[in-house]
Amino acid sequence: MAIAKTAPQQKAKSPKKKKIRAFTGGAGYTLRGPLRKWSPLFLFPVTAAFIIGFVWPFIQGIYLSFCKFQIISDAKFIGFDNYIRAFKDQSFMRSFWYTSLFAIVSLVLINVLAFAVALALTQNIKGSSIFRTVFFMPNLIGGIVLGYLWSMIFDGVLSHFGTSILQNSTWGFWGLIILMCWQQIGYMMIIYIAGLNAIPEDLFEAAKIDGATKLQTLFNVTIPNVMPSVTICVFLSLTNGFKLFDQNLALTAGQPILMQGGVPIKQTEMLALNIYNTFYNNKSAFAHGTAQAKAVIFFILVAVIGLVQLAYTRKKEVQQ
Amino acid sequence: MKNNKHNFSETKTVRTVNDLDPKFLKQMQKKSRKKEGLAITIVLSIISVVYVLPVLAVLVNSFKNNTYVKTDTFALPFSKEMWAGFNNFVTGMTFGNYPFLNSVLNSLIITLLSTFLIVMCTSMAAWYIARVNSIFCKIIYYLCVFSMVVPFQMVMYTLSKTADTLKLNTPWTIPIVYLGFGAGLAIFMFVGFVKSIPIEIEEAAAIDGCGPVRTFFIIVFPMLRPTMISVGILEIMWIWNDYLLPYLVLDINEYRTLPIHIQYLKGSYGTVDLGASMALILMSIIPIIIFYLACQKYIIKGVAAGAVKG
Numbered sequence: 001m002a003i004a005k006t007a008p009q010q011k012a013k014s015p016k017k018k019k020i021r022a023f024t025g026g027a028g029y030t031l032r033g034p035l036r037k038w039s040p041l042f043l044f045p046v047t048a049a050f051i052i053g054f055v056w057p058f059i060q061g062i063y064l065s066f067c068k069f070q071i072i073s074d075a076k077f078i079g080f081d082n083y084i085r086a087f088k089d090q091s092f093m094r095s096f097w098y099t100s101l102f103a104i105v106s107l108v109l110i111n112v113l114a115f116a117v118a119l120a121l122t123q124n125i126k127g128s129s130i131f132r133t134v135f136f137m138p139n140l141i142g143g144i145v146l147g148y149l150w151s152m153i154f155d156g157v158l159s160h161f162g163t164s165i166l167q168n169s170t171w172g173f174w175g176l177i178i179l180m181c182w183q184q185i186g187y188m189m190i191i192y193i194a195g196l197n198a199i200p201e202d203l204f205e206a207a208k209i210d211g212a213t214k215l216q217t218l219f220n221v222t223i224p225n226v227m228p229s230v231t232i233c234v235f236l237s238l239t240n241g242f243k244l245f246d247q248n249l250a251l252t253a254g255q256p257i258l259m260q261g262g263v264p265i266k267q268t269e270m271l272a273l274n275i276y277n278t279f280y281n282n283k284s285a286f287a288h289g290t291a292q293a294k295a296v297i298f299f300i301l302v303a304v305i306g307l308v309q310l311a312y313t314r315k316k317e318v319q320q
Numbered sequence: 321m322k323n324n325k326h327n328f329s330e331t332k333t334v335r336t337v338n339d340l341d342p343k344f345l346k347q348m349q350k351k352s353r354k355k356e357g358l359a360i361t362i363v364l365s366i367i368s369v370v371y372v373l374p375v376l377a378v379l380v381n382s383f384k385n386n387t388y389v390k391t392d393t394f395a396l397p398f399s400k401e402m403w404a405g406f407n408n409f410v411t412g413m414t415f416g417n418y419p420f421l422n423s424v425l426n427s428l429i430i431t432l433l434s435t436f437l438i439v440m441c442t443s444m445a446a447w448y449i450a451r452v453n454s455i456f457c458k459i460i461y462y463l464c465v466f467s468m469v470v471p472f473q474m475v476m477y478t479l480s481k482t483a484d485t486l487k488l489n490t491p492w493t494i495p496i497v498y499l500g501f502g503a504g505l506a507i508f509m510f511v512g513f514v515k516s517i518p519i520e521i522e523e524a525a526a527i528d529g530c531g532p533v534r535t536f537f538i539i540v541f542p543m544l545r546p547t548m549i550s551v552g553i554l555e556i557m558w559i560w561n562d563y564l565l566p567y568l569v570l571d572i573n574e575y576r577t578l579p580i581h582i583q584y585l586k587g588s589y590g591t592v593d594l595g596a597s598m599a600l601i602l603m604s605i606i607p608i609i610i611f612y613l614a615c616q617k618y619i620i621k622g623v624a625a626g627a628v629k630g
C-alpha cells in the first residue's frame with residue numbers, strides 16, 4: 001500500500017532527478033563523451049600500475065596460500081594445509097598474542113597522552129605552534145632510523161645494568177612502546193587538535209555559566225564533542241600497532257630467542273615480522289606456502305579492524 | 321580560582337546571558353587562564369626538551385669515538401679520548417661497502433619521481449572516475465578503497481616477483497610499483513575533492529570549445545592544488561621512509577635507499593662502528609628535518625586531511 005502510494009510521486013520526481021544528475025557527473029555531463037575518448041591518457045596509467053602493483057599480486061597471493069611452492073612457477077595446489085600449518089605454528093600464535101597486547105597497550109598510552117597534549121595546546125598558551133612542531137617532528141623520521149636511534153639510547157642506559165635490549169623481552173616490549181609513543185603522539189595530537197578546535201566556543205561558555213567544574217566540562221562537553229577524532233585515532237593506532245614492521249625489525253628484530261616446547265621462539269617478534277621471517281629466513285619446503293597463508297590471515301585481521309572502523313564512523317555520521 | 325568565582329558572580333547580576341558584553345567575558349577568561357597557561361607552558365617545555373633529546377643524543381654521539389658510544393651514551397664528547405671530530409662522517413661516507421651518497425641519491429630519485437607520478441596520474445584518473453562514473457570507474461574506485469586496508473605483507477612476495485619479471489627493479493622504474501600500490505589513498509582523496517567542485521565551471525569551458533585535456537590542465541588542475549599538496553606530502557613521507565618495498569623490489573647489490581643502507585649496517589656486520597652509524601643517522605635525519613621545517617604548515621594540514629579521510 002505504502003509503496004503504491006509513493007510510486008507516482010517518485011515517477012513525478014524522476015525527470016528532476018535526471019536534471020540534478022547532469023550536474024554531478026554521469027550520463028548528462030557534457031564532457032562525458034569527449035572525456036571517454038581520452039581514457040587511455042586519463043585512466044590507463046593508474047589502472048595498469050594498479051593491476052601490476054596490487055590486483056595481480058593480491059589474487060596470486062590468495063591462490064598461492066593454497067599451494068606448496070618454492071618459486072611461483074612450481075606451485076602445487078594442496079588445499080588448506082598451509083592454513084592448518086600456520087595455526088599450528090607456535091611462533092605465529094605467540095606473535096599474534098604479542099602483537100595484540102602491544103597494539104592495545106600502545107593504543108591506550110598513545111591516545112591518552114596525545115589527547116592530554118592536544119588539550120594543553122588548545123588552552124591559548126604562548127608558543128603552542130613551537131610545541132606542536134616539536135611533538136610532530138618524530139613522525140618524519142622513518143621506522144628503521146627510529147629503531148636504530150632508540151636501540152642506541154636504550155643500550156646506553158641498559159649497559160650500565162649489564163644488560164641490553166636484545167637480552168630481555170620485557171625491555172624489548174616497553175622499548176618498542178616508548179618508541180611508538182614518541183613517534184605517534186604527535187600525529188594523533190594533530191588530529192585531536194583539529195577536533196578540539198572544531199568545538200563551538202558557546203558550549204564551553206554555556207557550561208561555565210551553568211557552573212560546571214573543569215572536570216565536568218571535560219567529561220560532559222569536551223570528550224563527547226571530540227568523539228569523531230577519538231574514533232579515528234583509536235583505529236589508526238590499532239591498525240598501526242598490528243601492521244608494525246620497520247620499528248620492530250630495527251629495534252630488536254625479535255630477539256631474544258628462547259626455547260619453548262622444544263622450538264626456538266623469537267620473543268619480541270610481531271605478526272608482520274613473523275610473516276617476513278617465514279618467507280625469507282625459513283628453509284623448510286612448506287615455508288613459502290605457510291607464510292602466504294599467514295599473510296592472508298593477517299590481511300583478514302587488519303581488514304576486519306578497518307571495516308569495523310568504517311561501519312562505526314558511518315554510524316556516528318548518521319547520528320550527527 | 322579567585323577570578324573564576326568573580327566571573328561567576330558577575331554573570332549572576334546580569335539578567336540574561338545575552339546581555340553580557342562578550343568582550344568583557346573574554347577578558348575575564350583571559351585573566352583566569354593566564355596563571356594556568358604559565359604552568360602548562362612550563363610542563364610542555366620540559367616535555368618538549370625530553371622529546372628532542374633522542375635527536376640531540378644522535379648529534380652528540382656522531383662526534384664520539386666508536387668505543388664510547390655504548391658506554392657513555394649521554395656524556396658530551398669534549399674529552400680528548402672521546403672527541404672524534406668529523407672522522408665518523410668521513411668513514412660513514414663509504415661505510416658498509418656502499419657509498420652513502422648513492423643511497424641518498426637513490427632515495428631522492430625514487431621519492432621525487434614516485435610522488436610526481438602518483439600526484440599527476442591519480443589526479444587525472446580521479447577526475448575521470450568522478451566525472452565519467454561508469455561501472456568500470458566504480459570498480460576501480462572501490463578496488464582502490466579496498467587496497468587501503470590491505471597490509472603490505474599480503475602482497476610482498478608476489479609483488480616483488482612480478483616487479484622482478486617486469487624489470488621494475490631500478491630506481492627509475494620502481495615508481496610504477498609505488499603508483500600501483502599507493503594509488504588507493506590518492507585516488508580516494510582526489511575523488512572526494514573532485515566531487516565537491518561545481519561542475520558548471522567545466523561545462524562552461526566545454527561550451528566555449530575547451531576539450532577534456534585542456535579542461536583538466538587549465539581549469540581542474542589548479543583547483544586541485546590543496547589536495548595535491550596533501551597527497552604529495554603523505555606520499556613523500558611514506559616513500560622516503562619506506563624500507564620493505566624497495567628492499568624486496570630493488571636489486572640490492574646495486575641500488576640501496578637510505579633505510580636499506582642503515583638497516584644493512586646493523587644487520588650484517590658483527591662489530592658495528594657505532595660512531596660512524598650515528599653520523600650516518602644524523603645525515604639521514606637532517607634533510608627530512610629541513611624539509612619539515614620548510615613545509616611545516618602543509619605537512620600538518622596534509623596529515624590532518626589524510627587522517628580524517630583515510
